[in-house]
Amino acid sequence: MAYGDFVIQRDLSFCVKSGEVFIIMGDSGSGKSSLLRHMIGLQRPTRGRICYGNTSFWDLDEAERRRFSNRFGVLYQSGALWSSMTLAENVGMPLKEHTDYPAREIAELVSFKLALVGLAGFEGYYPSEISGGMRKRAGLARAMSLDPDILFFDEPSAGLDPISSKRLDDLILELRDSLGTTVVVVTHELASIFAIADNAVFVDAETRTQTALGDPKMLRDHPPSPKIGEFLARGGTESTIGGKP
Amino acid sequence: MSREPGNRPSARFESVGPDNGLLKIALIDDWSAPWHEENSNTLNALQDLLLNLDSNPVADKVERIEIDGTGLTAWDSRCLVGIVAAAKQLGNKGIAIDLDGLPAGMLRLIRLSRAVPARGDERSGSSAQSILTLIGLSAIKFWHGIGETNRFLGQALRSLGRFVRGRARFQRADIIEFIEVTGPLALPIVGIINVLLGVILAFMGAVQLRQFGAQIYVADLVALGQTREIAPMMTGIVMAGRTGAAYAAQLGTMQVNEEIDALKTFGFSPMDFLVLPRMLALAIMFPLLVLYADALGIFGGYLVGVSVLELSTTEYIEQTRNAIDFGDIALGLVKGSIFGVLVAATGCMHGMQSGRSASAVGDATTRAVVSGIIAIIFMTGVFAVFTNLVQI
Numbered sequence: 001m002a003y004g005d006f007v008i009q010r011d012l013s014f015c016v017k018s019g020e021v022f023i024i025m026g027d028s029g030s031g032k033s034s035l036l037r038h039m040i041g042l043q044r045p046t047r048g049r050i051c052y053g054n055t056s057f058w059d060l061d062e063a064e065r066r067r068f069s070n071r072f073g074v075l076y077q078s079g080a081l082w083s084s085m086t087l088a089e090n091v092g093m094p095l096k097e098h099t100d101y102p103a104r105e106i107a108e109l110v111s112f113k114l115a116l117v118g119l120a121g122f123e124g125y126y127p128s129e130i131s132g133g134m135r136k137r138a139g140l141a142r143a144m145s146l147d148p149d150i151l152f153f154d155e156p157s158a159g160l161d162p163i164s165s166k167r168l169d170d171l172i173l174e175l176r177d178s179l180g181t182t183v184v185v186v187t188h189e190l191a192s193i194f195a196i197a198d199n200a201v202f203v204d205a206e207t208r209t210q211t212a213l214g215d216p217k218m219l220r221d222h223p224p225s226p227k228i229g230e231f232l233a234r235g236g237t238e239s240t241i242g243g244k245p
Numbered sequence: 246m247s248r249e250p251g252n253r254p255s256a257r258f259e260s261v262g263p264d265n266g267l268l269k270i271a272l273i274d275d276w277s278a279p280w281h282e283e284n285s286n287t288l289n290a291l292q293d294l295l296l297n298l299d300s301n302p303v304a305d306k307v308e309r310i311e312i313d314g315t316g317l318t319a320w321d322s323r324c325l326v327g328i329v330a331a332a333k334q335l336g337n338k339g340i341a342i343d344l345d346g347l348p349a350g351m352l353r354l355i356r357l358s359r360a361v362p363a364r365g366d367e368r369s370g371s372s373a374q375s376i377l378t379l380i381g382l383s384a385i386k387f388w389h390g391i392g393e394t395n396r397f398l399g400q401a402l403r404s405l406g407r408f409v410r411g412r413a414r415f416q417r418a419d420i421i422e423f424i425e426v427t428g429p430l431a432l433p434i435v436g437i438i439n440v441l442l443g444v445i446l447a448f449m450g451a452v453q454l455r456q457f458g459a460q461i462y463v464a465d466l467v468a469l470g471q472t473r474e475i476a477p478m479m480t481g482i483v484m485a486g487r488t489g490a491a492y493a494a495q496l497g498t499m500q501v502n503e504e505i506d507a508l509k510t511f512g513f514s515p516m517d518f519l520v521l522p523r524m525l526a527l528a529i530m531f532p533l534l535v536l537y538a539d540a541l542g543i544f545g546g547y548l549v550g551v552s553v554l555e556l557s558t559t560e561y562i563e564q565t566r567n568a569i570d571f572g573d574i575a576l577g578l579v580k581g582s583i584f585g586v587l588v589a590a591t592g593c594m595h596g597m598q599s600g601r602s603a604s605a606v607g608d609a610t611t612r613a614v615v616s617g618i619i620a621i622i623f624m625t626g627v628f629a630v631f632t633n634l635v636q637i
Contacts, residue, residue, distance in 0.1 A: 066512040074510045080503035084419075094511045096415060112337050142507075 012048075021183045022195050023178055025127035027231065030132050032186045032207035033077070036154055039184065065154055069230075073143030074152045079135035081127040083147050087114060087138050088123035093147045102145075113141040117171065131202075132202045133164045140168075144175070149177065151175065153185040157192050169195050190234060192221075202228055256287040256324075263298040266308035268298075270348075273316035276324040295331040298340065310335065313346035324369035325351055329358075334471060338464040397594045401524065404516040408525070423526030427488050430613065431534060434487065435480055439471070439538040441481055443545020444471050451554055464564035467546030472569055472577045473632075476538035478625045484531065485617030489592035492523050493613035497595025497606035505597070510557050520597065524589040529583025532578040539577060582630055584621050591617040 010237070012035070016022040026032045037043045039050055041057065041142045050057045052068070060068060081090050095101060101109070114120055117137040127135055143151055153172070157165035171191045176183050185195060191215050193200065199221070202212040204227065211221050212228045223229030256276040261269040270291070276284065298307045312328065314320075332342045344352065374382075407413040414445040496519060499505050505515050543565060552554040557562075592613045599609035 037506075042506055042509060069510055070512055072510060074507065076503040076507060078502055080507040082504050082507070083502065092564070093513075098512065 004043055005102065008056050012201075012203065013213065013214070014210065014213055016150075016182060016184060017192055017199070019176065019180055019181050020198040021172065021185065021196045023197040024186045024203065025185065025188055025193060025200055025231070026203035027188070027205045031155055032188075032201045032203060035203065036152055036186050037183070040074050040152055054234070071149045072148055072152060073146065073148035073150070075136070075139045075143045075154065075156060077131075077154045077171055078128070079140055081138035081142065086124050086126055087119065087130075090138065091142045091145050094142065094196075098146060109145070110141075113244075114138070116142045116144070118167075123165070133160050135235055136160065136168070140171070148181065150182045153183070153187070155187055155189075156185060157187060157189045162191075165189065165192065166195075172196055190232065193232075258287065258291055261440050263307045268307045268310045269313060271295075271316055272311065272320075273315040275319045276317060277319035277321040287562040288324060290429060292327055292331050295342075296334060298335075307340060310340065310342045310533030311346060311452075312342065312344055314348050314351065316345065317348055320348065320351060321593060322354075325354060344403050355510065358375065359423060393568040393598060395595065397597070398590070400516050401520060401590060405524075405629035406513065407517060413521055415518045415522050420526055421520040423465045423523055424530055426491075427484070427526050428530040428533065431484065431487060431530075432537065435483055435534055435538055436541050438479055438483055439541040440545040440548075442475050443467055443471060443542035444549050445545075446542070447546040448553075455554075460550075461552060461556060461560065461564055463546060463550055463569035464556070464561050467550075468565045468568045469544055469573060471546070472505055472539045472573045474625065474629070476542055477535050477577050478621060480531070480538045480577075481588060481621035481625075482580065482618055483612055484527070484534070484585070485588045485621060487590070488527060489588045489613045489617040492589065492592030492604060493596040493599070493610045495583045496520075496593060497609040500597070500599045501603070501606060503599050511558055515597065520593040523593055524586060527589040528582055529585075532581040533587075535577050535581035536574075539574065541637035572637060576628075576632065580624070583624060587620045587624065588617050591620060 005028065007198070009245040023240075024032050024035055026095065044058055052071075055068065057065065057068065081087070082093070085093065086111050088107070091113055092106050095106045095109060099106075110125060111120065114122060117140050119134060119137055119141065120136070122134070127138070127162055130138070136159075151172075156168050156172070160168065170181055172185070174225070175181050185192070185196070196218045199214065200216045201210050202213075202222050203209070212224050216232060219228055220232040223232065246256070257273045259273065262270075270501075272291075278287075295310070307442050328347075332344060335342050344355065347355075368511045382502075404413060446467050447463050448461045451460055454460050454462050454466075496505070499519070505519070508515050508518055550561045551558060595609040595613040595616070599605050
């Protein structure tokens with residue numbers, strides 16, 4: 001992956017198994033979010049392939065790729081709700097575009113999705129009228145609108161208080177368990193990493209490549225390199241974190 | 246602890262030596278307070294001493310310096326940075342400087358600042374580039390700009406094609422809203438500007454035409470000038486500042502909020518969804534605004550005609566009707582449609598290309614207005630030459 005001549009990460013190779021919660025972690029500036037942008041089709045990798053099942057995503061033409069990406073749901077860092085629309089319109093928009101459900105049914109689905117994330121009754125609100133945490137949850141409702149196979153989260157707990165971020169983690173696990181959704185999360189929040197991850201990749205800003213792959217708890221107990229040990233143990237103050245229920 | 250001036254003695258230092266190549270410097274008293282004017286002088290004096298050791302006439306060769314901070318009562322970052330910078334330069338000259346005598350807090354900060362090495366390939370705070378580099382860079386940027394513009398125009402055309410075939414996806418309500426904002430809500434400013442321009446045009450003409458007793462031709466001047474040139478151009482400039490800027494700021498902010506990314510991942514084309522309705526709204530409303538501007542400009546001229554030039558109402562109206570024909574008005578409307586698309590395109594393009602920060606949105610807005618106005622003036626010139634050539 002590169003911006004112009006500036007290479008951010010090279011030689012990345014990992015597999016996400018269906019139905020697992022996969023974490024992309026790394027220090028600031030390591031290109032976690034860029035990696036996510038490549039995976040969801042916003043940025044073409046300079047070299048290499050991204051495959052979903054047997055489909056090489058970036059080898060599809062634009063229309064196919066767009067159709068394919070209906071199987072993704074993405075929760076952006078700030079929620080990225082469309083500011084000129086109400087929450088109901090935000091969540092209903094993808095449904096209106098990609099399905100031929102009647103309007104009444106769409107409205108019911110929208111209310112249901114909003115209720116799932118604890119925003120029942122907020123259908124008529126505009127994104128600017130609700131708090132940051134609510135915007136994030138509404139963004140999740142929109143990400144789930146098409147019942148995607150894969151949900152991508154860009155720093156879900158950034159800017160949330162510990163309780164809301166715990167709730168979001170629980171919600172992620174709940175969705176995975178009940179819908180069988182595969183979840184890919186970009187984060188460096190240790191508490192969430194240990195709480196939800198099945199598998200993780202560590203991308204490193206200095207060496208510009210992945211330096212570890214595996215279950216974060218295993219990585220913490222047997223770090224393949226000192227830096228990862230330090231990262232997962234918050235620079236050495238190991239006692240208080242990790243192993244959350 | 247009071248930090249008011251005069252409570253504590255200001256900074257001093259004493260130097261002993263050089264003795265066998267060893268220079269000892271003791272920092273004494275309060276080095277923290279920036280309000281002590283002497284503190285600046287002391288720090289400068291210390292740096293002078295450290296950096297000009299070779300030119301110091303009394304000095305025999307200094308090989309080592311020890312700094313002793315036991316007499317320090319207080320210090321701040323400025324003092325620390327001054328000493329560290331001097332130490333670095335001395336190090337380059339091969340003179341060892343021993344900072345271990347500084348207070349423990351200072352030493353910790355120095356160690357902390359050196360803990361993570363600076364990244365070699367990253368940009369540092371300031372980078373001075375030679376004029377040639379700057380010219381080259383801006384030429385490359387200009388070249389890329391042309392490519393980006395072409396790509397945007399191509400995408401906009403394809404989007405228009407999808408619209409014509411009824412395949413473009415956007416919200417119909419958006420178009421109505423944009424039409425309202427670019428049309429009716431723009432009437433006051435477009436109106437005021439064009440009435441005043443009609444008045445100005447009439448006065449300009451009146452001064453000359455009166456000399457020949459031909460003040461009746463003020464009506465011709467205003468009517469022709471307004472419909473063919475002034476109304477489209479000034480409406481264009483007003484709309485570039487009003488609507489072009491708004492478009493750029495809206496789209497730029499959506500870029501910052503990742504709203505445009507979100508559209509893409511849900512399979513919407515931002516071109517269809519955001520740019521197309523804006524361009525359509527302006528393309529539809531702009532000719533109407535020009536028509537309105539024509540009328541108000543002529544009204545401005547009429548005011549001057551009847552009040553200053555003592556022409557009668559019927560005279561003025563009759564003269565105006567004879568002066569312009571449908572072709573003049575149509576020319577203004579054609580120009581108006583083109584300017585509408587230009588304003589919308591520059592606004593949307595710079596908004597879509599905006600970076601992801603507050604200042605980038607500001608830049609995008611500025612560029613939208615500037616390039617919109619330049620495009621309009623340029624096209625006005627092209628039209629003037631063209632209509633002259635084919636005698637329209």
